[in-house]
Amino acid sequence: MTSTSERLRGDRAFGASVAGPAHVAADLANQDAWTWTRWRTNYGTVHCAVVCDGLGSRPHAREGARAGVRAAKRAARQWSRAPGAPVGLLVRLLEVLWRLEVAPLPADDCATTCLLALALPDGLEWRLILLALGDGLAAVDSPEGLRTLGGRAEEHFTNTTVGLGTPHHMNDWQVHDMKTSGQVRVLLLSDGIADDVPEHHVPDLLQWLTGLEDRPAAARGQALRRALRQWPVPGHSDDKTVVYLRIGGVEA
Amino acid sequence: MSSGRLTLKDITVAAPRPLPVLLLLDVSGSMAEDGKLAALNTAVRDMLHAFAQEQAGGAEIHVAVLAFSGREARVHVPLKPARDVKFEALDAKGHTPLGSVLTLTTRILDNRNLVPGRAYRPTVVLVSDGVPTDEWEAPLEGLLTSPRASKAVRLALAVGEDADLKVLTRFAGEDHVRRAAEARQLRRFFRFVTMSVTARSRSATPDQVVTLPDLGADDGFDDLDL
Numbered sequence: 001m002t003s004t005s006e007r008l009r010g011d012r013a014f015g016a017s018v019a020g021p022a023h024v025a026a027d028l029a030n031q032d033a034w035t036w037t038r039w040r041t042n043y044g045t046v047h048c049a050v051v052c053d054g055l056g057s058r059p060h061a062r063e064g065a066r067a068g069v070r071a072a073k074r075a076a077r078q079w080s081r082a083p084g085a086p087v088g089l090l091v092r093l094l095e096v097l098w099r100l101e102v103a104p105l106p107a108d109d110c111a112t113t114c115l116l117a118l119a120l121p122d123g124l125e126w127r128l129i130l131l132a133l134g135d136g137l138a139a140v141d142s143p144e145g146l147r148t149l150g151g152r153a154e155e156h157f158t159n160t161t162v163g164l165g166t167p168h169h170m171n172d173w174q175v176h177d178m179k180t181s182g183q184v185r186v187l188l189l190s191d192g193i194a195d196d197v198p199e200h201h202v203p204d205l206l207q208w209l210t211g212l213e214d215r216p217a218a219a220r221g222q223a224l225r226r227a228l229r230q231w232p233v234p235g236h237s238d239d240k241t242v243v244y245l246r247i248g249g250v251e252a
Numbered sequence: 253m254s255s256g257r258l259t260l261k262d263i264t265v266a267a268p269r270p271l272p273v274l275l276l277l278d279v280s281g282s283m284a285e286d287g288k289l290a291a292l293n294t295a296v297r298d299m300l301h302a303f304a305q306e307q308a309g310g311a312e313i314h315v316a317v318l319a320f321s322g323r324e325a326r327v328h329v330p331l332k333p334a335r336d337v338k339f340e341a342l343d344a345k346g347h348t349p350l351g352s353v354l355t356l357t358t359r360i361l362d363n364r365n366l367v368p369g370r371a372y373r374p375t376v377v378l379v380s381d382g383v384p385t386d387e388w389e390a391p392l393e394g395l396l397t398s399p400r401a402s403k404a405v406r407l408a409l410a411v412g413e414d415a416d417l418k419v420l421t422r423f424a425g426e427d428h429v430r431r432a433a434e435a436r437q438l439r440r441f442f443r444f445v446t447m448s449v450t451a452r453s454r455s456a457t458p459d460q461v462v463t464l465p466d467l468g469a470d471d472g473f474d475d476l477d478l
Binding site: 021022151152154155156157158160195196197198201204205207208211227231232233234235236237 | 258259260261262263264265266267268269310311312364367369370371372373374398399400403
């Protein structure tokens with residue numbers, strides 16, 4: 001990765017998370033968590049988005065998801081300061097930090113899925129890294145086309161996913177590592193949304209979110225949360241989380 | 253809400269998440285004895301009626317009825333929403349091709365067109381009153397080792413004294429098998445499964461493990477607070 005001074009043009013990042021009707025009816029808190037953040041390095045500004053979905057059957061799912069977001073952010077920040085380090089180290093660091101974050105709670109009681117998107121400037125390009133463990137969906141729309149990552153593994157049903165805190169292997173992490181130039185849109189969805197949006201409609205969802213971009217932040221957040229609460233799928237019950245990130249081209 | 257002309261309704265699925273229930277029903281000739289088949293038909297009809305009334309939950313209960321007798325299993329009711337099922341009473345005759353129905357079950361559960369990934373974990377209920385008359389161990393192994401089908405919740409009911417409890421225990425595990433010596437216990441078993449599934453369909457955590465009660469005459473089963 002080369003160092004460059006750059007100016008980000010027209011980047012947008014927003015997201016929302018709402019408790020699903022089943023949790024609301026049971027007086028339970030939202031067990032999804034998300035963040036978007038960015039930081040400067042000596043080669044430019046790094047963008048990071050995370051979505052974690054605590055496994056509903058676990059007593060500390062909410063804590064696990066929130067710890068997942070913190071761990072992913074910390075891991076990404078640390079890893080991004082070592083350009084050229086293998087992505088496998090990022091995954092291992094995230095796993096270790098998550099266990100430290102949930103301690104002294106048993107990891108199994110805090111199990112959570114994890115989606116991470118990381119955009120690192122690399123000269124005039126972006127290096128985009130998507131990581132996914134468990135269900136939910138990550139998508140990136142770039143000049144090279146739309147790529148998705150995650151989604152429910154073929155052998156799984158709802159709520160039978162793997163995650164941090166469940167038995168899994170390193171190769172259960174799905175990894176997408178790509179270079180792109182120009183404008184990029186990144187989307188992270190918890191399964192409460194991803195399961196209800198067929199993959200061929202992911203570009204439409206991106207378009208729908210793009211339509212919210214230019215609203216004032218407060219109005220945009222309010223509109224997004226209202227849309228998630230009024231989710232049109234009959235009988236929907238899950239927590240729902242979406243993070244949208246658009247980053248402009250890198251200008252030398 | 254809309255953004256431009258595109259709305260979320262345009263891009264989301266129109267159906268609730270399914271909660272599949274597969275009934276694997278032994279209708280071999282011996283089921284015609286002692287009122288077992290009549291009790292089974294009544295219990296299944298009551299279950300389907302209860303499922304069809306279940307509108308309030310987040311999940312939509314889907315049911316398939318697989319009957320096994322003669323040489324091989326058949327789909328008596330294909331997997332569909334319970335409210336759409338028109339159940340016709342089953343007849344009993346012939347042998348007990350358990351292996352055939354297990355193979356059919358694995359095939360259905362492994363088919364993502366029939367049981368999509370967004371479905372809740374399926375429940376498979378096996379009811380039998382006899383000893384398998386075909387090769388069943390390999391089909392059972394196939395079900396238990398299928399990455400997908402093996403995730404289903406498996407329950408079993410041994411009907412009468414001649415049922416092969418060992419086979420049913422291999423299928424469902426010791427904690428998920430009960431024996432019904434009389435029609436009343438058979439109906440209790442189905443009522444429990446019905447209540448368990450409907451409770452799951454309304455639950456914030458629909459994949460909680462099912463715990464079967466004892467079916468003894470004085471076990472207070474009727475008073476279970478689910």
